Amino acid sequence: MLKHRGFPGRLSGTDYQFTIRRANPKGVTPLTRRERFRDRKPADKRADAAFMEALWAHFGDQPFERGNLDAGRLSWLFGREVIPAEDPFYPASYDAMLVIDVDAARASFPDVIDGTG
Numbered sequence: 001m002l003k004h005r006g007f008p009g010r011l012s013g014t015d016y017q018f019t020i021r022r023a024n025p026k027g028v029t030p031l032t033r034r035e036r037f038r039d040r041k042p043a044d045k046r047a048d049a050a051f052m053e054a055l056w057a058h059f060g061d062q063p064f065e066r067g068n069l070d071a072g073r074l075s076w077l078f079g080r081e082v083i084p085a086e087d088p089f090y091p092a093s094y095d096a097m098l099v100i101d102v103d104a105a106r107a108s109f110p111d112v113i114d115g116t117g
Contacts, residue, residue, distance in 0.1 A: 002067030033079035
């Protein structure tokens with residue numbers, strides 16, 4: 001499992017985790033698309049924006065390996081702002097390649113992608 005050095009481990013001052021320390025001994029948690037409803041807590045929305053900002057700062061529009069990125073946090077963006085970068089795609093692999101869909105990310109997080117955040 002690739003560890004993304006320099007990537008923030010969590011949202012500062014919270015328990016919102018961005019990375020994992022070690023591989024899950026019971027198996028890789030698969031990425032799934034989680035639905036973001038309008039009534040989500042403001043803290044959850046801030047965590048999504050901060051995670052997207054970290055992804056954008058670290059990888060930009062280039063493909064990246066899932067590695068030690070937290071599956072739960074990634075799943076809130078998966079299928080919309082973060083999409084598979086390979087075909088076939090294996091959602092239960094630490095080696096899975098992903099990429100930011102810049103247009104979708106800009107629509108959801110304009111302050112992050114346009115650099116005004």
